[in-house]
Structures are given as structure tokens and as C-alpha cells.
Amino acid sequence: MSSFLGSSIGKKLIMSVTGLFLIMFLLVHLFLNLLTLVGSDVFNTAAHFMGTNPIMKVMEFALAAGFLFHMVYALYLTIVNQNARPVKYAVANKSKATSWASKNMLITGGVVLIFLVLHLMNYYYKIKFTDLIESGEMTEYDLVVGLFQPENWYYVVIYIGWFILLGLHLNHAFQSAFQTLGLNNKTWERRLIVIGNIYALVISIGFSIIPIYFFINSLM
Amino acid sequence: MDLKLKIWKQKNPKDKGRFETYNIANISPDCSFLEMIDILNEQLINEGKEPVAFDHDCREGICGMCSLYINGRPHGPDDDITTCQLHMRKFKHGDTITIEPWRAAAFPVVKDLIIERNAFDKILQAGGFVSVNTGGVQDANAILIPHDTAEEAMDAASCIGCGACVAACKNSSAMLFVAAKVSQLAVLPQGKIEAAARVKNMISKMDELGFGGCTNTGACEAECPKSISISHIARMNREFLCANIQD
Numbered sequence: 001m002s003s004f005l006g007s008s009i010g011k012k013l014i015m016s017v018t019g020l021f022l023i024m025f026l027l028v029h030l031f032l033n034l035l036t037l038v039g040s041d042v043f044n045t046a047a048h049f050m051g052t053n054p055i056m057k058v059m060e061f062a063l064a065a066g067f068l069f070h071m072v073y074a075l076y077l078t079i080v081n082q083n084a085r086p087v088k089y090a091v092a093n094k095s096k097a098t099s100w101a102s103k104n105m106l107i108t109g110g111v112v113l114i115f116l117v118l119h120l121m122n123y124y125y126k127i128k129f130t131d132l133i134e135s136g137e138m139t140e141y142d143l144v145v146g147l148f149q150p151e152n153w154y155y156v157v158i159y160i161g162w163f164i165l166l167g168l169h170l171n172h173a174f175q176s177a178f179q180t181l182g183l184n185n186k187t188w189e190r191r192l193i194v195i196g197n198i199y200a201l202v203i204s205i206g207f208s209i210i211p212i213y214f215f216i217n218s219l220m
Numbered sequence: 221m222d223l224k225l226k227i228w229k230q231k232n233p234k235d236k237g238r239f240e241t242y243n244i245a246n247i248s249p250d251c252s253f254l255e256m257i258d259i260l261n262e263q264l265i266n267e268g269k270e271p272v273a274f275d276h277d278c279r280e281g282i283c284g285m286c287s288l289y290i291n292g293r294p295h296g297p298d299d300d301i302t303t304c305q306l307h308m309r310k311f312k313h314g315d316t317i318t319i320e321p322w323r324a325a326a327f328p329v330v331k332d333l334i335i336e337r338n339a340f341d342k343i344l345q346a347g348g349f350v351s352v353n354t355g356g357v358q359d360a361n362a363i364l365i366p367h368d369t370a371e372e373a374m375d376a377a378s379c380i381g382c383g384a385c386v387a388a389c390k391n392s393s394a395m396l397f398v399a400a401k402v403s404q405l406a407v408l409p410q411g412k413i414e415a416a417a418r419v420k421n422m423i424s425k426m427d428e429l430g431f432g433g434c435t436n437t438g439a440c441e442a443e444c445p446k447s448i449s450i451s452h453i454a455r456m457n458r459e460f461l462c463a464n465i466q467d
Contacts, residue, residue, distance in 0.1 A: 004464040007423055008393075008433045009457055077433055084325050084432030090226075090239065090367045093388065095440030103390055103437065131339035176436040178340035179450070183460025186451045 009180075011077055018172050020072040023199070024171075025063055030206045033144075037213060040141035047140035051127065071113060078106050101172040108169040111151075115162040117128035122147055148214040156211045167204030174199050221247050221313040227272055227318045230329050237329065239318075239373030243404050249309035253296060254279060254286060254307055273332035279304040281445065287387070288333055289320040293435065294443045295382035302382060302445045322383050324392035326432045339429045340381050340397060347418035347427035348401040363409050376404035379444040385440035385448075391432030396440035398426050399456035400448050406459055416463035423460055 004010045004145075012160040032050065051057050101108065123143060131139045147155050174196030178184050184192060225268035230237030244260050252260070254276050261271035277285035286303040290296035296306040298455045311317065321329050326339040337394050366441075405411030434453060441450045453467075 008427050009460045081432040084392035085323050086325050089323055093292045098437045098439045102437040104330050179436045181455050182461055186453035216385050
């Protein structure tokens with residue numbers, strides 16, 4: 001087994017499986033976020049459930065581990081892959097056959113990670129490590145609305161930019177994960193690309209709706 | 221047409237190497253790219269200079285010997301061809317053409333534009349074959365193979381082992397080459413018997429030789445002179461996964 005996971009395909013497999021786990025997480029996260037559009041009570045109940053349910057507490061660790069594995073391994077594999085070409089080409093390949101996203105996964109992933117830290121500071125830290133919620137001073141819903149007020153317009157810009165980059169990352173990630181698992185062939189190649197594009201758009205646009213909605217709402 | 225050529229010159233594997241610029245005049249658009257280098261070399265020999273060393277053999281696109289990374293593309297600015305099939309009509313009068321060898325740790329430069337592609341032979345020796353036991357010749361139709369399967373195997377078998385996939389890949393990965401060889405045998409009944417051991421041995425040899433990993437960009441498929449599909453890489457991944465689960 002160790003020789004399997006240590007092989008080039010085994011290493012790809014780790015990226016693929018952790019990636020698919022994060023892909024599923026994003027769908028759950030998006031679903032919960034969209035509840036803010038339904039109403040504050042619904043969202044607060046859902047957020048409270050996610051924060052206190054024992055299964056979710058276990059999943060929180062699994063999620064953190066999945067993120068860490070995916071990132072650390074990506075960095076390690078990129079270094080290994082760079083070493084496979086010690087002397088670089090003088091003229092870079094300008095072929096349009098490969099997408100920009102597919103060749104810059106480390107960059108899009110890295111930037112997404114940087115903003116993830118900001119995102120955790122905005123919400124996770126405030127909910128878990130301060131008594132804002134417990135004291136009843138604010139609800140989870142208030143935190144969401146509060147961040148996207150007109151005086152915080154730059155947060156709206158940052159978050160939307162973040163979702164666009166995430167979308168680019170996912171655009172290649174989705175089909176790539178299935179290709180690595182061997183779940184691809186000539187017929188499914190095109191289908192997976194289309195499904196991956198739809199998924200990336202749903203995530204990008206779906207998450208972007210929330211800051212835009214609350215920003216416009218507060219202006220009116 | 222008149223052209224300016226920036227060509228990689230390197231005395232031996234240990235030399236650091238550098239680009240040298242040559243001017244060449246009156247090249248016919250109907251001339252092949254390798255003939256153009258032949259003309260340059262003749263000119264250099266007449267001037268008492270050392271000619272440019274490059275790989276070539278059949279010059280009809282089937283041996284996989286010619287390499288050359290031309291203006292940022294393996295086998296130059298045309299699709300589905302080898303360098304010997306590239307014609308000078310793809311360039312314009314006054315163009316500067318940069319010619320580099322394939323770049324990969326597993327493909328060290330021997331001299332100028334010639335690279336060592338023994339790594340591919342070593343991968344094939346690790347399992348890219350069907351063990352044939354001695355005995356009488358079998359009837360040609362004793363084992364029936366569906367037409368689609370035969371076509372799939374033939375598409376994979378069209379790999380000429382030129383190494384353009386490695387040259388094009390940003391990770392210098394040999395996955396498309398290995399996948400073509402694994403695939404061509406794994407889909408046929410004769411090759412299926414040894415499929416599990418074959419894929420494991422070939423992958424472990426590939427890793428040992430210092431090729432990079434695959435990040436599914438599809439650059440290999442785009443530059444492959446025989447348009448071998450990356451769906452073969454998916455099959456290889458599947459074969460490798462199944463072979464390891466069976467253990």
C-alpha cells in the first residue's frame with residue numbers, strides 16, 4: 001500500500017480524493033449560505049445546528065484535515081514536478097489547447113487559501129472564540145449582514161474576487177479529479193468538462209449572490 | 221525566404237550550453253524543416269564551422285526520432301505532425317525561429333538538439349510487451365476481438381515514442397506515453413493476462429526515471445503527433461488502481 005500511495009499515480013489520487021471531499025463540502029456550505037436569503041431564523045437555526053451537532057464537530061476536524069492535506073500535498077507535488085525539468089524552455093508554450101486554470105492550480109489555490117484565512121477571521125473566529133453569539137449580542141445572520149454593509153464595500157469586492165478565483169480552480173479541479181480516479185473515457189471526457197463548468201459556475205455565482213444581495217439591500 | 225535561427229548549442233552532456241544565432245537565406249516554402257537545417261549545416265560546413273547536431277531518421281513521420289522544440293511547441297507550429305513533416309510554409313520571411321531540445325530531467329541533452337530517450341526504452345522493458353510462449357502458429361481468428369476494441373488498441377499503438385508529450389507537459393510527465401503502451405495491451409485479450417503486473421512495473425519504472433506527475437492539463441494530447449487521447453491516461457489510472465486493490 002505504501003508503494004502505491006508513494007507512486008506518481010497514488011500521489012495524484014490523494015489530491016483527487018481530498019479535492020472531491022472539498023468539492024462536496026462547498027456544496028453543503030453554499031446550501032447553508034443561501035438560507036440567509038430565506039430568512040434570519042432559518043439561517044440561525046441551521047448555523048446553530050452545524051455548530052453544535054456532534055457529527056458536525058467530527059466533520060469539522062475531517063474538513064480541516066482535508067484542507068491541510070490538499071494544500072501541503074499540492075505544494076510538495078509542485079516542487080517534485082518542477083524538479084522533473086531542471087532546465088526551462090526559453091520560449092514558453094503559447095498553445096491555446098490547455099486552459100489557463102489547468103496550468104495555474106497552485107496560484108489559484110494559493111490565493112484562495114490566503115482569503116480563506118480572512119474568511120475564517122471574519123466568521124469562524126468570531127463565532128467560536130468570542131462570546132458575541134453566546135451573549136446574544138449578535139446572531140450568525142447579523143455577522144453575515146454586517147460584513148457586507150456599504151461602509152465595508154471592499155469586503156464585497158474581496159469576496160467576489162475570491163469566488164471567481166475559486167471558480168477557476170474548480171473549473172479544472174472537477175474533471176481532473178475524475179480523470180485521476182480513472183472514471184473517464186472519450187464519451188465522458190466532454191460530459192465531465194460540462195458538469196465541471198456548471199459546478200464551478202454554481203459555486204462562484206451562488207456564493208457571490210450573498211454579498212451582492214446584502215450590499216444592495218442595505219443601500220435601499 | 222530569409223530567416224534568423226536561434227539554436228541551442230551544447231558540446232556534451234556536461235556543457236552548460238547556450239543559444240547561437242544563425243542567418244539563412246533563400247529557403248523555399250516547400251522545404252521541410254529538417255531540410256532547412258540540412259541546408260544550414262551545409263552552409264556551416266562550407267564556412268568551416270561545426271554543424272548543428274539533431275535527431276532524425278525516417279523523415280516520413282513514423283519513426284519518432286525527430287524532436288525539436290520550435291518556437292515554444294514540440295514539433296513546431298502545426299498540429300498532428302512530427303518535425304520532419306513540418307514545412308517552411310508555416311513560417312514567414314524574416315521570422316526568428318527558436319529551436320530548443322526537449323527539456324526533461326529524464327531526457328538529458330547529448331549534444332546540441334540531440335537528447336537521450338533511453339528512458340522510454342527502459343519503461344517498455346519493464347512491461348510494455350506480451351510474453352509469448354513457444355509453440356505452433358495460432359489461427360488468426362482463434363481469438364475474436366470486437367472491432368471497437370481493436371480500433372481502441374490501434375489508436376493507442378499509433379504512439380511512436382517521440383517524447384513530445386514529455387516535452388509539452390509542464391511537469392515533464394511521461395503519463396501519455398506510458399498510458400498508450402499500457403492501454404494498447406490492456407484492452408486486447410493477449411495483453412490482459414499480464415495487465416496488472418505490467419501497469420505496476422511500468423509505473424514504478426517511470427517514477428524511478430524522474431518523470432513528473434500528471435496534472436491533467438491536456439498539453440500532451442494537444443502536441444502528440446498521433447493525437448493520442450488522454451482518455452488512455454484515465455484507463456491507466458484505473459488499471460493501476462485496480463491492480464493495487466487486488467493485492
